[in-house]
Amino acid sequence: MFDSSELRKAVVAEGGLSRRLFLAYGAALSSVPVLGQVAQATTRLRGTDDPFTLGVASGDPDEQGMVLWTRLAPNPLDPDGGMPAAAVEVEWMVAEDEAMNNIVAAGKTLATPQLGHSVHVETRGLKPDHWYWYRFRTADAESPVGRTRTMPAPTSLPERLNFAFVSCQHYEEGLFTGYEQMKRDDLDLVIHLGDYIYEYAGIDGRVRKHVGSEAKSLADYRVRLSQYRADPLLSQMHAQCPWLVTWDDHEFDNNYAGGISEEISADPTEFLLRRANAYQAYYEMMPLRRSSLPQGPDMRLYRGAKFGRLAEFQVLDTRQHRTDQPNRDRSSPLNDFALSRENSLLGRQQRNWLKSSLIQSHATWNVLAQQVMMGMVGFGRTQESLRYSMDQWPGYTYERMRLIEFLDERRIPNPVVLTGDIHSNWVNDLRIDDRKADDPVVATEFVGTSISSGGNGQVAPRNLDQLLKNNPCVKFHNQERGYVRCHVTPKTWTSDYMVISDVTQPGGTVTSRASYVVEAGRAGAQQA
Numbered sequence: 001m002f003d004s005s006e007l008r009k010a011v012v013a014e015g016g017l018s019r020r021l022f023l024a025y026g027a028a029l030s031s032v033p034v035l036g037q038v039a040q041a042t043t044r045l046r047g048t049d050d051p052f053t054l055g056v057a058s059g060d061p062d063e064q065g066m067v068l069w070t071r072l073a074p075n076p077l078d079p080d081g082g083m084p085a086a087a088v089e090v091e092w093m094v095a096e097d098e099a100m101n102n103i104v105a106a107g108k109t110l111a112t113p114q115l116g117h118s119v120h121v122e123t124r125g126l127k128p129d130h131w132y133w134y135r136f137r138t139a140d141a142e143s144p145v146g147r148t149r150t151m152p153a154p155t156s157l158p159e160r161l162n163f164a165f166v167s168c169q170h171y172e173e174g175l176f177t178g179y180e181q182m183k184r185d186d187l188d189l190v191i192h193l194g195d196y197i198y199e200y201a202g203i204d205g206r207v208r209k210h211v212g213s214e215a216k217s218l219a220d221y222r223v224r225l226s227q228y229r230a231d232p233l234l235s236q237m238h239a240q241c242p243w244l245v246t247w248d249d250h251e252f253d254n255n256y257a258g259g260i261s262e263e264i265s266a267d268p269t270e271f272l273l274r275r276a277n278a279y280q281a282y283y284e285m286m287p288l289r290r291s292s293l294p295q296g297p298d299m300r301l302y303r304g305a306k307f308g309r310l311a312e313f314q315v316l317d318t319r320q321h322r323t324d325q326p327n328r329d330r331s332s333p334l335n336d337f338a339l340s341r342e343n344s345l346l347g348r349q350q351r352n353w354l355k356s357s358l359i360q361s362h363a364t365w366n367v368l369a370q371q372v373m374m375g376m377v378g379f380g381r382t383q384e385s386l387r388y389s390m391d392q393w394p395g396y397t398y399e400r401m402r403l404i405e406f407l408d409e410r411r412i413p414n415p416v417v418l419t420g421d422i423h424s425n426w427v428n429d430l431r432i433d434d435r436k437a438d439d440p441v442v443a444t445e446f447v448g449t450s451i452s453s454g455g456n457g458q459v460a461p462r463n464l465d466q467l468l469k470n471n472p473c474v475k476f477h478n479q480e481r482g483y484v485r486c487h488v489t490p491k492t493w494t495s496d497y498m499v500i501s502d503v504t505q506p507g508g509t510v511t512s513r514a515s516y517v518v519e520a521g522r523a524g525a526q527q528a
């Protein structure tokens, strides 16, 4: 079994990055016991420490099941979670009632040290469109009970879907108060669009403090993810309904592009090894299917999810497969570099997968759940001097325009783009070229603000009038903290921009700042 320190030694010994080693590393990871298979437990947990400090979670539901997750960690801030270096047997059970009396599925699995004693059970054979409760047990300890649901049958047309999307939860910059309200929102699903953690070292004098220095090793990322997940508001929301998760940059390193660091001096081999650490810890902590199990520094995170024929989600990964940002990550006019057809956020494989998924979709609403802003929003005083973020879709304008053109030409029904990353709220009309305000609107983008990153924000950003005048695609913008709650029916899509009064101390209140509606068959958002 390779661990990353062995891998590093081997790489140093071979004098460079070896694909063979990464494949060996991936193969070693894949050889851990098959989930759900009952193998001999090599140890029993002793003592009275609760191994379920990180709670339970579920995710990636389909019409007959979902992933049930937990991770054994009596001491979540220890690199090994306070667990022995041995596999531990864990029982799981699914019931139709909260009291866990009517058990409909159960089994045993192993929590292995290779995967940080995480448990990912993929349940099957459950009823579609149905709520369930689940729990884990090991030795004498019982986990909290989680609530989850299956998706409706793929051919059915559900009357409604309630979900929320959220992003950017810097632990030091604010409390996760938004999740307190979200728990009361009666949601079928939560979508996390990334920056679930921040990799930075702990800094004094903030709302809370990260444990340790900047995350680099597998142990560092495990501890960081555990510190975040040990937050009861976050953990309880995971136990409330299934989540679809994707990452942005800070799950690994700020503004990375594929294997390229924003720091020119970074050693590419070291950087890829670090990516393997970050991705493995992320997989361990999230309710992801086995199809997302990392292979060395690679991990397949883009995937689809269907809520009957009402909505189909394409969950994207715009970090791992992208080409480097033009203009060394700095903002730029839309010049030849930004417009180059060589630039790609998706990579060819993901782009082809996305297009074929969209063509095959029978859904009323076709949703891209992704990271960075697609609206071509320019910043500057005058139309002539506008600069665009090269870390977002405008740095990859050629691919972006072809994608919107594809949605238009193929008549993909009601495309909606969900975005995180920039710690601010936006509603954008998307056109092939957003600078051409007279062209037809093809899709609608809802950008959701951060749940805590940036601390308390502003209702009215500076120069808002100028921004709106220069960018007719923007319908709404503010910089408060919060999340976006969506109510979807066959006829309308409503996005409520939920904002938090104060994230710096407990007791912040959550209210709806604005609501925007899209009517099925008519692109573009209107204020409700």
Ligand code: FE
Pocket: 168, 169, 195, 250, 421, 422, 423, 450, 453
């Ligand atoms: Fe962020």
Ligand code: CA
Pocket: 195, 248, 249, 250, 421, 422
């Ligand atoms: Ca980000």
